[in-house]
Amino acid sequence: MAQYTRVSGSVGLITLQNPPVNALSAAVRQGIVDTVKRALGDPKVKSVVICGQNGIFCGGADIKEFGTNMSGPPLVPMIHAIEAANKPVVAAIEGSALGGGLELALGCHYRIAHSKARLGLPEVSLGLLPAAGGTQRLPRLIGVPAALDLITTGRHVTAAEALQLGVVDRVAEHSTVDAAVKFALSVAAKSLDARRISTYPCPRPSDFDALFEGAMQKVRQSARGAIAPVACVQAVRAAATRPYLQGMEREKELMATLFTSGQARALQYCFFAQRAVSKWNMPNGARWDTSKPRPVHKAAVIGLGTMGRGIAVALAQTGMSVVAVETQEKQLMEAKQAVSGMLERGAKRRGLTPAALHKISYSHDIQAVADVDLVIEAVFEDMALKKKVFQQLSAVCKPGTFLCTNTSALDVDHLASQTRNPELVVGMHFFAPAHVMKLLEVVYGPQSSPQAVATAMQLGKKMGKVSVAVGNCRGFVGNRMLKPYIEQAFFLLEEGATPELVDRALEEFGFPMGVFRMSDLSGLDVGWRVRKGDGLVESGSASGQPTRLREGRRYSPLGDLLCEQGRFGQKTGRGWYQYDKPGSRVARSDPWFHSFLEEYRARHGLVARRIDHQEVLERCLYVLINEGFRILEDGIAAGPEDIDIIYVFGYGWPRHRGGPMFYAGMVGLATVLERLEHYRQAHPDVPYLQPCSLLRRLVASGSPPVHRWREVIKKLHSQL
Numbered sequence: 195m196a197q198y199t200r201v202s203g204s205v206g207l208i209t210l211q212n213p214p215v216n217a218l219s220a221a222v223r224q225g226i227v228d229t230v231k232r233a234l235g236d237p238k239v240k241s242v243v244i245c246g247q248n249g250i251f252c253g254g255a256d257i258k259e260f261g262t263n264m265s266g267p268p269l270v271p272m273i274h275a276i277e278a279a280n281k282p283v284v285a286a287i288e289g290s291a292l293g294g295g296l297e298l299a300l301g302c303h304y305r306i307a308h309s310k311a312r313l314g315l316p317e318v319s320l321g322l323l324p325a326a327g328g329t330q331r332l333p334r335l336i337g338v339p340a341a342l343d344l345i346t347t348g349r350h351v352t353a354a355e356a357l358q359l360g361v362v363d364r365v366a367e368h369s370t371v372d373a374a375v376k377f378a379l380s381v382a383a384k385s386l387d388a389r390r391i392s393t394y395p396c397p398r399p400s401d402f403d404a405l406f407e408g409a410m411q412k413v414r415q416s417a418r419g420a421i422a423p424v425a426c427v428q429a430v431r432a433a434a435t436r437p438y439l440q441g442m443e444r445e446k447e448l449m450a451t452l453f454t455s456g457q458a459r460a461l462q463y464c465f466f467a468q469r470a471v472s473k474w475n476m477p478n479g480a481r482w483d484t485s486k487p488r489p490v491h492k493a494a495v496i497g498l499g500t501m502g503r504g505i506a507v508a509l510a511q512t513g514m515s516v517v518a519v520e521t522q523e524k525q526l527m528e529a530k531q532a533v534s535g536m537l538e539r540g541a542k543r544r545g546l547t548p549a550a551l552h553k554i555s556y557s558h559d560i561q562a563v564a565d566v567d568l569v570i571e572a573v574f575e576d577m578a579l580k581k582k583v584f585q586q587l588s589a590v591c592k593p594g595t596f597l598c599t600n601t602s603a604l605d606v607d608h609l610a611s612q613t614r615n616p617e618l619v620v621g622m623h624f625f626a627p628a629h630v631m632k633l634l635e636v637v638y639g640p641q642s643s644p645q646a647v648a649t650a651m652q653l654g655k656k657m658g659k660v661s662v663a664v665g666n667c668r669g670f671v672g673n674r675m676l677k678p679y680i681e682q683a684f685f686l687l688e689e690g691a692t693p694e695l696v697d698r699a700l701e702e703f704g705f706p707m708g709v710f711r712m713s714d715l716s717g718l719d720v721g722w723r724v725r726k727g728d729g730l731v732e733s734g735s736a737s738g739q740p741t742r743l744r745e746g747r748r749y750s751p752l753g754d755l756l757c758e759q760g761r762f763g764q765k766t767g768r769g770w771y772q773y774d775k776p777g778s779r780v781a782r783s784d785p786w787f788h789s790f791l792e793e794y795r796a797r798h799g800l801v802a803r804r805i806d807h808q809e810v811l812e813r814c815l816y817v818l819i820n821e822g823f824r825i826l827e828d829g830i831a832a833g834p835e836d837i838d839i840i841y842v843f844g845y846g847w848p849r850h851r852g853g854p855m856f857y858a859g860m861v862g863l864a865t866v867l868e869r870l871e872h873y874r875q876a877h878p879d880v881p882y883l884q885p886c887s888l889l890r891r892l893v894a895s896g897s898p899p900v901h902r903w904r905e906v907i908k909k910l911h912s913q914l
C-alpha cells in the first residue's frame with residue numbers, strides 16, 4: 195500500500211506502507227502507480243517526495259512473492275513512469291534502500307538519505323541480479339567499476355559512502371522527510387532533463403576489457419560455482435556496451451536465467467532460514483517470544499587461548515565491559531598483546547578508534563569475575579579441568595550469573611551438575627576465529643532455563659553472530675554431523691581415493707576447503723586427542739582386519755598413523771599434504787603420503803579401485819545428511835533450517851546449495867535414501883550409513899518440501 199498526502203502546499207508525499215521493511219509487494223506496487231498518477235495529475239502539486247513508513251524506505255521486492263504467481267504492476271514500467279515524470283520526484287531514504295528499493299530511488303530525480311541509512315543492491319546474495327534497472331542505471335550514475343563492486347558483492351554502503359560515490363545527492367542528519375520536502379520545494383521549477391539517469395551515457399572505462407576480464411575472474415574464483423555473480427558482470431557489461439533499452443533487455447534475459455534456478459531457491463531459503471533460527475524453541479515448549487533475556491552489561495572470559503582471545507574481542511566490540519582471566523602469567527601477557535592487536539586492527543578496518551581496548555580488564559585471579567552478569571569458559575578441552583573451573587565459578591560468581599562453556603563436544607549437563615544453579619548453565623560454542631566466524635551454537639540441557647537460552651541468544655545477536663539454539667549431545671549439531679563425513683573420507687582413501695581427489699570433489703561442489711585440507715588447517719592432533727579419549731587409538735604396529743574394527747564398527751587408523759609420525763598438518767609442515775615449512779598454508783601433494791597409502795593398503799589387504807567425484811559426494815554428504823535426520827529425530831535441532839544455517843555459517847557449506855538438509859530435498863529424499871542403502875549394503879560395518887527412520891518416514895509420506903518437515907517431525911515426537 196502507498197499513502198498519498200499533499201504537504202507544504204505543493205508537495206505530493208507518497209509513503210510506502212508494508213511493515214516491517216515496506217517490501218514492494220503487489221499491493222505496494224499498485225499503490226505507487228496510483229499515487230504517482232495522482233500526484234502528477236494534481237495541479238497544486240509541483241514536486242513529489244517518496245518515503246517509507248516506520249523509518250525505513252524500502253527493503254526491495256517482496257521475496258515472499260518469488261515462487262508464487264506474481265500479480266500487480268511490474269516494477270520496470272512503474273519506475274520508468276516516475277523517471278519520465280514532468281515533476282521532480284525526490285526519494286527520502288531512511289533505514290534501508292535495498293534491491294528494488296534502491297532501484298526505485300534511482301528512478302527518482304533526486305535522492306536524500308539519512309546519515310544512518312544503508313543502501314545497496316544485494317540481489318546477488320539471493321541468487322538474482324538487480325532486475326528493475328539497477329544494472330543499467332547505477333553504472334550510468336556512479337561509473338562502471340563502482341557499480342560492478344556494489345552489484346557483484348551485494349554489499350550495503352553507508353549514506354556517507356553513497357554520497358561520496360554519487361548514489362545520493364544529500365545526507366540529512368535529522369528528519370529526512372522534512373529535508374526532502376524542503377528540497378522538493380526548492381527544485382520544483384528546475385529542469386529534469388539532466389536528472390533522468392537512464393538517459394545518461396554510460397562512461398566507458400579506458401581499461402574496459404581488462405576491467406571486465408578481471409571482474410569475471412574475481413567472481414568466478416570467489417563464487418565457487420554460484421551463477422548469479424557471473425550474470426551480474428554480464429548485465430553491467432551490457433550497460434557499458436549497449437543503449438539503455440537494449441541493456442534493459444539483456445538485464446531481463448539474464449534475470450530469467452536466474453529467477454527459477456535451484457541456486458536462487460537455495461539462497462532465498464537461506465535468507466528466511468537465517469531469520470527463522472532466531473525464533474528458537476525448546477522441546478519443553480519454551481520459546482523465543484515467551485522467554486525474556488536478562489541484560490548482560492559485564493561479561494567475563496576464562497582461559498585466553500586462541501578461542502578465549504577471540505571471544506574476548508567479540509565481547510568487547512559490543513561496547514560492554516569484559517574481564518579476561520588467565521591463570522598462567524606468561525599466557526596472560528601474550529593474550530593481552532594479541533587481544534589489543536585484534537581490537538586495533540578491527541577498529542582500523544571499520545575506521546573507528548579502538549574504544550573497545552579500554553573495555554577489557556585482565557586478571558589471573560578467578561575472583562575478578564565475582565560481579566559479572568555472564569561468564570564464558572574457554573579453557574583447554576579437558577573435562578576434569580572444565581569441571582574444576584565450573585565449581586570455582588559457582589562459588590565465586592554473584593547469584594544469577596549465567597555460566598556458559600565454549601566446549602565443542604563435552605557434556606554441558608555434566609558441567610552444569612558441578613554448579614549450585616545448573617539452570618544458569620548453557621553452552622556457547624564459538625567457531626575459530628571467534629571474533630570473525632558468524633556462527634554460534636547455543637547449547638541447552640534439560641536443566642537450562644529458558645531465560646539462560648534467551649540471554650545467550652540475545653548476547654550472540656549483540657556480538658553480530660548468527661545464533662542457533664540446539665540440544666546437548668556429543669558434538670551438538672555441527673561436529674556430530676562432521677564425524678561420519680570425515681570417517682567416510684578416510685574410508686575412501688582406504689578404497690582407492692587420494693586426498694587430492696576427495697578435496698577436489700568437495701571444492702568443486704562449493705566448499706572453500708576439502709576435508710583433508712581442512713584437517714591440515716585445524717590440526718590432525720585435535721581429532722587424534724578426541725579418538726584417544728574415546729579409547730579408539732591402538733598402536734600402529736599391528737596389521738590386518740582387526741586393527742580396522744572397533745566394537746564391530748569399521749574404523750580407519752589412517753589419521754592416527756600420521757599423528758604417530760608427528761604429521762599434524764600445517765603446524766608441522768606435513769599432514770595429508772606437504773607444506774614449504776611449518777605454518778605455511780599452501781598445500782602440495784606429498785609423494786611420501788601416496789607411497790605410505792599404497793603400503794598401508796597392501797599391509798591391510800586392501801585393493802584400490804577407481805573412485806569418482808559422484809561417489810565422494812554421495813558418501814561424504816549423504817552420511818552427513820543422514821546424521822542430520824537423526825539429530826532432527828532426537829529433537830536436538832528443532833528444524834532443518836537450524837542445521838542448514840549451522841553448516842552454511844560454521845562449516846563452509848556453499849550457501850548457493852542451501853545447506854545439507856535443503857540440498858537433500860533438492861537431490862530428492864528418495865535418491866538419498868536409495869544411495870545410503872546402496873552403500874550400507876556395500877559397507878555393513880558402517881552404522882552411520884544405516885538410513886535414519888525419519889528419512890524413511892519422509893520418503894514414505896511423499897518427500898514433502900523442506901519447509902513442511904517440521905510438521906512431520908512434530909507428529910513423530912508427539913507419537914513418541
Ligand SMILES: C[C@H](O)[C@H](C)C(=O)SCCNC(=O)CCNC(=O)[C@H](O)C(C)(C)COP(=O)([O-])OP(=O)([O-])OC[C@H]1O[C@@H](n2cnc3c(N)ncnc32)[C@H](O)[C@@H]1OP(=O)([O-])[O-]
Pocket residue numbers: 214215217253254255256257258269290292293294295297316317320322323324325326328466469470
Ligand atoms: C527487482 C529487484 O531487483 C530484486 C529482485 C529485489 O529487490 S530482491 C530483494 C532485495 N532485497 C534484499 O535483499 C533485502 C533483504 N532484507 C534485508 O536485508 C533486511 O531484512 C533489512 C531490510 C536490512 C532489515 O533487516 P532487519 O535485521 O532489521 O530485519 P529482518 O529480520 O532482516 O527482516 C524483518 C522481517 O522482514 C522480512 N523481510 C525483509 N526483507 C524482505 C523482503 N525484501 N521481502 C520480504 N520480506 C522481507 C524478513 O523476512 C523478516 O521477517 P520475519 O522474520 O519477521 O517474518
